[in-house]
Amino acid sequence: MRSPSLRLPATLLLSGLLLLGTPAQTAWAQTAPAQTAPAPAPTTPLPAGVKFVTEAEGIREYRLNNGLRVLLFPDTSATTFTLNVTYLVGSRHEGYGETGMAHLLEHMVFKGTPTSGNILESLGRRGADFNGTTSEDRTNYFETMTNTGDNLAWALSMEADRMVNSKIAASDLKTEMTVVRNEFESGENDPFSLLYKQVRSVAYDWHNYGNTAIGNRSDVENVPITRLQDFYRRYYQPDNAVLTLAGNFDAAAALAQIARDFGKIRRPWRTLPAQYTVENPQDGERSVTVRRVGDQRILLTAYHMPSVRHPDMPALLVLDQILADEPAGRLYKALVQSKQATAIGTLTNSASDPGLLMYAAVLGKDDDTAPAQATLIRTLEEAGQTAFTDEDVARVRARVVSSFEQLLAKPEQVGVTLSEYIAAGDWRLLFKLRDDLEKVSAADVTRVAKAYLKPSNRTLGVFVPTGDPDRVAVGAAPSAAEVLRGFQARAAQAAGETIPPEPAALEARTVRSVVAGAKVALLPKKTRGGRIELVLSLNFGNPETVRSGDDAADFIAPLLTRGSKDLTRQQLNDRLEAIKTQLSVSGGAAGATVRLSTDRTNLPEALELVRRVLREPVFPQADFDELKKAALDGAENGRNDPQSVASLALSRQFAQPGAKRGDLGYVPTLDESLEDVRAVTLEQVKDYYAKVWGAASVQVAAVGDFDPQTVTAALPGILGGFTSGVPYERINLPLVTPKSSDLVVNVPDKANAIYLARLNFPLRDDHPDYAALAVAMRVFGSGTDSRLFNRLRQQDGLSYGAGGNISVSSEDEKGSFTAYAIFNPGVTERVVTAMREELAKALGTGFTDAEITSARSAILQESRVARSEDATLVGSLARQAYLGRTYAFSADLEAKIAAVTPQLAQAALKKYIDPANLVVVRAGTFPK
Template identity: 40%
Template sequence: MHLIPALRLTLTLSLLAPALSLHAQAKPASHAGLAALHSVEGISEYRLPNGLQVLLAPDPSKPSTTVNMTYRVGSKHENYGETGMAHLLEHLIFKGSPRHPNPWAEFSRRGLNANGTTDLDRTNYFASFAAEPENLRWYLAWQADAMVNSLIARRDLDTEMTVVRNEMEIGENKPDNILFERTLAAMYQWHHYGKSVIGARVDVENVDIPRLQAFYRRYYQPDNATLIISGRFEPRQTLAWVQQSFGAIPAPKRQLPKFYTVDPAQDGERAVTVRRSGGVASLNVGYHVPAGPAPDYAAIELLKGVLSTPPAGRLHQRLVAEKKLAGNVSAFSMPLAEPGFLLLGAELQAGASASDLQDETLRVLEQELSSQPISTAELERARTRWLNHWEQQFADAEQVGLALSESVAQGDWRLFFQLRDRVKNLGLADLQRVAESYLRPANRTLARYIPTEQAQRAPAPALVQASQQLQDFKPGPAAPMVPPFEATPAEIHRLSQTDRLPGGLRLTLLPKPTRGGALQNMLSLQMGDAQSLQGQAAVAELAAALLDKGTQTLDRQALRDRMDALKIELQISASAERLNLAWSTRRPHAEAALALIAQMLRQPRFSADSLEEVRAQALGQLQAQRDDPEALAGNALNLVFDGGAAWPRGDARHARSFAEMEADLRAVTLAQVQDFQRRFYGAAQAQFAAVGDFDAPSLRQAAAQALGDWQAAQPYAPLSQPLRPLAGAESQLLTPDKQNAVFNARLALPVNEAHADYVALSLVNQILGGSSDSRLWKRVREREGLSYSVWSYLSWSEQDLNSSWHLGALFAPQNKAKVEQAFKQELELALSQGFSARELREAQQAMLSERRLARAQDPLLAATLAHNLFMGRDALRSKAVDEAIAKLSLEQLNSALRRYLKPDDFQRVWVGDFK
């Protein structure tokens, strides 16, 4: 995949890299053939004689390992006619070498969660897997082989070309992605940051293979690469494997080209307009800002929070809460190696004026930031939230490796820590100065051109040497190592403390050491029955969306500040009958965080203004789905299975059309939301799980105090949803002007999670289309290059014998016939010939590895433990499933395949611009 940041998505912390100067801690221990260089806060740097940089970030508490290979080459390094070349190489690396002709299949067999991304300054390849030395050794050997022996062959380029075009078309379907690309293109006159990472279609389609191979040989060399290994591994043995795999690669003799292009200071407002069908009207405002290593870049990071974070963010407060002009606002920037950009976005609320939205946005950014300076409270609020995100990322071994990739791309991995220090030490005067220097009209790119009588210039962009910035950097102490935890079902069961409180709440507590004292929590509330939930679907959705908007004693900002103080990161999801709250925090705040979550649930504020805000956001999201092929296909199948023919309008199980969803959202009143919380919220039928670093007796007592006596007025009974036989059928929906199409198919299955065929069906799906070594993947994507994304998955019912099998793919509309033929032939071939013993062995190995990796993810583990409580089982269920996977015979596999796979019984829908 190529990385195109979306304006309406919160900036991921993997992009929050830094800027610095350096005094290192004590050097790491040397290893034969590897020079030990810097060590900063538990991360050690080594270098091979051939120039390869190696970073080790060991974390024994993490039962998984993550390896990230970063090449300092991205779209900015492409010359005339070469746009998209860096991203195209990312695809072709996975096409293999003479020694590894099919990397995806080998990843799947070993249970590796692998991928790659291309960005402006770098390309990276990474994999996470359950901590197994042999997998680590093999993956290092593959990375070394891929560095110098990848085929980059014409035949692979030809088959992959359609996949890359399909990826382009997926981006072309998203209006916010197109607006993002057009904004950067207008902002940059000469620098290649203004070019799309995926490249121009004409360059990609006409790429010259010798030129692409030369690009590969120039940049895929050890002196242009950084190998980052994080999580659980043995450092000395790992360094020996690094030496063994990479040490034989000679130091390159070529000299890398030097890049020196920097755009001059912008000399007036620039404008761009995009006209496309579908989507929601929106506005972007872009400003040039300093490079990531520059001292002033830290202010840009905090400025984003001051402007956009609800509820006190200035743009949110003015455009969303007060003026009702926008459904939501966003702020996005990346710490880049060279002068970058800050983008502010807003989605127009239905019925609002686009010109009013533009005027108010510019008034906040370019006038009121000067006339009403940033306050200390705004600075500290933004700083606290930013540092909480940084700490959360640094505590996760998988995220650390990916985050360091971004700092490497800027010029030095230690920038990751210096940005944190600069954020900690940023003063109010500097934040105000940076805001006024860069957020001015002459430095602006907007949706239309607006002339100005008196031009003002932002500070001239300048290159920054990371080595100079690091001269005075003093890293903090390394985090103490924590003892290892073996995430086996037996160990999870042994350490889990399961209980039921007198009021009915069931809980499982799994205390274990974690880096940074982190813990993950899951609270799941079951609500109502078929009769009481009649007509409550939209009410339940909006009630859940309002929970983080304040309590009876804490207004919205006070609640947000309290959550930040307790280092809470909260995710809320809801259906008519179930409410899930997942949150992370740290050991010192475990009990207080649970008490605050309980306060949000038991004493929500539910104000009229907040209801209108979340309603507008939900309507905006709904409008965006109405012409999105993927959303249309999914909704069409839902209507077939659970629409009016299955359940009457208003029933909680009824699948609603987009029109019904809109009508329901518009009809919800504040009184209904308040009544829903009083009637349906309670802990008697709830499950709570906690995984991580905490004191179990104290947390149990906190749960008893906060939730033990909480009863819902309405009793709970599961919503039965028996299987409804349907004859297979096919339909087609047209989406004009959409360059990407989707195929979705769904088959009802008379099984559930506890069924005897659960394991056999899971392995059937794995082989057919559930992995990157599956038959559908190899046929549709690898061999014929028809789709960027092809899938098969099973959606398991918890209790009813009514699960479903889903198949599908994304593709260019003109390839519909080929996609249809590929699916038909592969299903027929599977039924006629069955699967082989080799396929079974490899699928068993892959699935067991994937399950081990899943148990190593604490958020997933907490969710699983809570689900086990609901299902009345314990962690040993996972052990039984593992054993059943390992023992399944080929006869059982093929018997399940032929018993359940009925191609003619699938409900099939095609959505696209099929002219």
């Protein structure tokens, strides 16, 4: 973590709060460097390999050929010098399992090098005031010494030596790890430290600023020495470091020695990994409660704020000072003077990336936190409603100017302070921030208060002291070897038989018949585990029943498995689990499908359960209410989902011309659908089942390890007497071919948008053109090797998923083409252009021999895969039974596909896909 400034009034016991108020983890607490600003320096001649970069307010920057940056700030009035080396590595650079590594490494480099010996001891012998600290963005080492004897020469030589030659030895890690662990444990003893750590963790989802620099205990205890050494070699290099020398020294002589000591370190070959994680905006209030032993209750609020480089930062820093000032600050007045809290504090946790603006309130152990919590939040989040005054801002300005003047008078603090701004991008940011602070107006402060102190941007932490914390410690699991000691596996299941997934081979094994009025297709074969897949399809109803009872009928199928005569829902589920069976029913106003997956032994009982579910429903009121609420909630969830919105908008474009609400060809709006569902009653559901459901047209298919007699013997019991009260008539609406249109629907606050396009055409799957069109579409959009996918994802990187498909009927002259893409709303025009260009290219220049060959092969291979899966195979058999087809149709279609040429594919595409007829819908949050 970085060193934020924590301001707390004298009335507060600071033991723990100040420790965490400066949460940069330190190696040895010799000094507590302040944060503020630098002073001037004279001109120096340049040694070989050194070039001048820039100068600001007496500080000169140079750069060595190996990338090391050098800042010199001489002050002849001082009696000491401070040498500070800042490495641009902190806790934000740590990977998984590496938390605390930057801080642990900070300790390790004090252990010395083969030539410098133990650096801790050497610094002590020279009477140095020294330390090392680790924050989110940087690690720094500094020593303040008198400029006598060889102190400066030794310090420069030592820092150059430990930059690349530190031992980082396993023997040192063994002892230093326990020291760091003890530092970790000291933080665990402090209530504010515990709360601070948890609030940061909850406030950040992804960014490493959510981790404290001290790290996770197990990472500190178990990090391999090789990983620590790799981390050291990667980041402790001259091109990733800035050396600052301030105080009493001769600039020319010092620069010459820096060039000698550091210039001989070669520039590394490695490239540092980029830091690119950006925390998403917080979507609402967050909170965390910590219950541990303690003597105070603590409240801590955190609000995300921008980087220290952001133009809002000066105003935020002024806001922070004004709110927490004592005694004029709003927080102090609202909480301390009202006696709701004993102390308040602020942590301006500004950093290179967006940080946190944090405010604390401390209460007595037995105090009620509710009033103080409400006051704390109200005072912060209503701050912008009462304008700040020029007097408020002027008071803070005076304090800031004074602090900078004090810093510039203390060269020993300049280098350490500059570390924070070096880590943020450039040391001169310190002075820029000072100048910008002087320009902040009261209006600026009011504006940033309104912008950042919001409930949706808040994380609240509460520390509740308790004498007996109830913490759940999850124990370590034994190793896999220990768990498996003495384990004896069961015998392998008998393997099933292999039937080639070719149409002729499957047809030769399929037994087709009519039983109890049902068309039956059975394919018995040996399967692993004796498993069986069965499908029973029912067709019923007619256009009139569907028109009048569509919404009520949707509830029948899910209610059938919610219990039947003499079987509650739980009893049914328990029985299915006991016989290793999965049973589902789906359907609506014109048909239903029962799917059964069981094994040979339990097939008879499973079929009996199918009978009871289909024939003996009870339609519980409570389950109907539950399903109805779920249907309404699910529909509402789509109101602001771009894909749902676009799909509905596209469907409405293809509604039957002239259709009115209640007509079969009408597509209702979302609100109309919700109204229709709300109007459905359980009596309507029961009535539709009683009058319409039945075995008007039935198909049964089974694949797996079964005796066909077991299935055929059960069908009369399942279907006998199960008759519909209305004549069956298949629904057949006319093909709709609307005019081309391009509809854009704005859906608020969505990061992703959807593109949908469709056109209809007359075509059935037994037409000679179908095979050629299917192959053309495979090349164009139906696969991860398609043109659309390659263009929008692989080439342009515009979409995670993009493609196109055709769908044709097996019964009517109805077909449709669809294309889709999901994308960032900012690239919508590029997506539209890519879609248009790829379709024009396919229509204009056609396809290559290689593309067509690959597409034909892919389609045929996918068909083989589908026929190899019993759950898919059984559905195909049921569909064949309904259509009166056999695998001869599949064999004929595949022969046609194998014969498709580039010319046939392009001709089919031109015949049926006309871009001038496309209906396009885009939905998302589009730029205005």
